[in-house]
Amino acid sequence: MRRIKRTVRLTRRQFVAVSALSGAGLAIGCTVREKSGWDFLREDQASTLAAVCDQIVPADEFPSASQAGVLSYIDRQLVRHYRRHRDAYRTGLERANELSRQRFGKEIAALTAPQQLQIVIAIEKQDPEFFNLVRSHTFEGYYGSPRHGGNRDAVSWRMLGLAEPPLRGRAQYDLTKGTAS
Amino acid sequence: MKRVNAVVVGAGAAGGIVAKELSTAGLSVVLLERGQWYTANDCRKDDLRNQRTTVLGNAFGPEDDGNPRVVVDCRGVPHTVSPSEGSYSNNAACVGGGTLSYGAQAWRYLPQDFRMRSTYGVPIGSSLEDWPISYDDLEPFYEKAEYEIGISGDYSGTPFHGPRRRPLPMPPLPPNREFEILEPAAKRLGLHPFHLPMARNSIPYNGRGPCMRCRWCCGFACEVDAKNGSQNTVIPTALATGNCELRTQSTVKEILTDDRGRARGVSYFDANGHLQEQSADIVVVSACATESARLLLNSKSRLFPNGLGNRNDQVGRHLQGHHYTGAIGYFDFETYDDVGPGASIAITDYNHGTKGLCGGGMLANEFIRLPIHMVDRLPANTPRWGLGHKQAMRDFHKRSIVIIGPTQQIPTADGRVTLDPTVRDKWRMPVIRLSGNVHPDTFDIGVVQAERAEAWLKEAGAVSTSRMAGRPATVSAGQHQAGTCRMGNDPKGSVVNRNCQIHDVDNVFVIDSSVHVTNGGFNPALTIMAVAYFASNELVRNWKGTGFRS
Secondary structure, eight states, X not given: OOOOOOOOOOOHHHHHHHHHHHHHHHHHTXXXXXXXXXXXXXXXXXXXXXXXXXXXXXXXXXXXXXXXXXXXXXXXXXXXXXXXXHHHHHHHHHHHHHHHHHHHSSOGGGSOHHHHHHHHHHHHHHOHHHHHHHHHHHHHHHHSOGGGSOSGGGHHHHHTTOOOOOOTTTTTSOTTSSOOO | OOOEEEEEEOOSHHHHHHHHHXXXXXXXXXXXXXXXXXXXXXXXXXXXXXXXOOTTOOTTSOOSTTOOEEEEOTTSOEEEEOTTSGGGOOOOOBTTGGGGTSOOBOOOOOGGGGOHHHHHOOOTTOOOOOOSSOHHHHHHHHHHHIIIIIOEEEGGGOSOSOOOSSOOSBOOOOOOHHHHHHHHHHHHTTOOOEEEEESBOSSOBTTBOOOOOOSOOTTSOOTTSOBOOGGGTHHHHHXXXXXXXXXXXXXXXXEEEOTTSOEEEEEEEOTTSOEEEEEEEXXXXXXXXXXXXXXXXXXXXXXXXXXXXXXXXXXXXSOBOOEEEEEEEEOSSOOOOOOSSOOOEEEOTTSSOOTTSOOOOOEEEOSOOOHHHHTTOSOTTSOSSSHHHHHHHHHHTTSEEEEEXXXXXXXXXXXXXXXXXXEEOTTSOEEEEEXXXXXXXXXXXXXXXXXXXXXXXXXXXXXXXEEEOOOOSSOOOGGGOBOTTOBOSOGGGOSBOTXXXXXXXXXXXXXXXXXXXXXXXXXXXXXXXXXXXXXXXXXXXXXXTTEEOO
16 A cells, blocks of 8 residues: 655755755764755645635544645645646635634634634635635545645545555566567 | 658657558658657556646646647637646647547447538538548448457447448457446437447457556556557557658647648757758648647748648638537446446437437446546535535445537537737747637537436436536537548638648648548547548558659
């Protein structure tokens, strides 16, 4: 079974910095802890987004969106294929917290689950473009291929009763020999 | 570069066959392909990045950067789109073209599909026309395609198909659960269900093994190379002759002509981005309906100021694909057995003969739906998100069947490919501008087809159904794109003659779905292949040593 761990993805600059640090660390004989973090999201943006995503796919006997790695998926794509959506996330998450502060005096991440649900219903109504973007990306991360950081341990596929990708067949045929026709 | 007899532009369904037929007949051939050559080892079972679900891009090209198109919607608003967006109407850019990753349904059109104008007249606002060739002209070449490419299936359950001399070379795959549920229901309705034809090995064939029945099929390359396209059949044969050279990552810029108005070759950007010239006695354009039209329109010269073959403003018109309609049924028992490719049973009872309406289409169960396809296909009263949505995913992913089909489109002269006046691609060439919409009569028959799909599902025991019959706001082309260089006897209303030879220039051929006058109510791949065999046969027959005389 493939096991997808939450891995730390470093930008090139971070990599250089960490390499330098680890060199220094080795030199003085102490360990350097891996830095946790996101490629694109700030920590506060990540917790806001997690609150929204977890209303779109809440936890029941199976994990919620964030538990299944949806944030890793979205964060990773925001520095890859979804670079064009960066502004939408920046401003959308800000508007979402603004709404939350107006109604409950706190940011979304600090609310109770029923309050978060109310806010997400309000976002869907007042900010449909942003909501639909997050909804699509949440479903992609939850139900899509684990290779992109979401759907951790293929949890949604197991929830639906689907076998994990079986590599049937690959060993049966030597694909490198003989002509094709 | 050394002059050759023929340069073929595009190594897809048609180009691969043309290269094979010409090279085995002894002509020297250069086959140019803008994409790469992928093999079964490049198969990635990626639900989000393939040729069907492209939210993270196309697996087999073209890449999103540097390949824009402009799509004008039905309100006249232009949108610049990239290849992973649906309205772009992308077809894979790789050796094999669409046939590397297609679902591989391999249909013959029906005899009436070649005589649409004679059968139905011309609906107002349409450009419906007959083909200059008939089903009988193509029949031997359909058979050749079925045997050389390798098709499995069984037509014996239906009387609704054209006459054929030989059965398909391979039996169908064993039925999946959907087949077993849908077959008796269709029979109770008086319909004629059968095992649909697929370019997929059900038994060892052509030196490769059979389908292993995984769920990643339509949109993916085949992991065990059991799916048959030009990349694993005719192209290797062409290369084995020693007469054919395949150059990948080579994007053709234009067709070059001489002072007498004959083609002398093509210019193209090679894998390193350098502009090269390949001279040839014959140029064959097989780049798919949108890109073939673009190449002709971009090949402007003093004698052809509006593009090659475009003296009568026909290049790029009559663009059509298929109007997909159908229904999804929800059941109170499991319908899903995780046995690919999924699509297994079809009816062709409704391709013609609907009173008062033009055409129709085949209906079949769909390829396996991956979970990501299901999120927006739940019953109508399901919440769009939240616990209710999650529960519905669990309830219905394995308890639903989709019946859908390619409704034949009624072509219009306004559905078209032109060149955008401002937007350029990474080679600084003008890009495709798609405009027009679907003829309203097509929408009408599409709704009737969806009702028929619902009736079939209900008979099979569906507790409820949802109809799938949208009205897209843009021209329909997609992977089934066709019609932009129409075949015809009258040069005023067509671009090529019945042998796929451009009316204006006797050594330029367009051989691909561009020449389809109408596109049938079926997936077009096998017809593209049959036309390629037919046209290659005529070309070789008329070839006189070093020059070409028609």
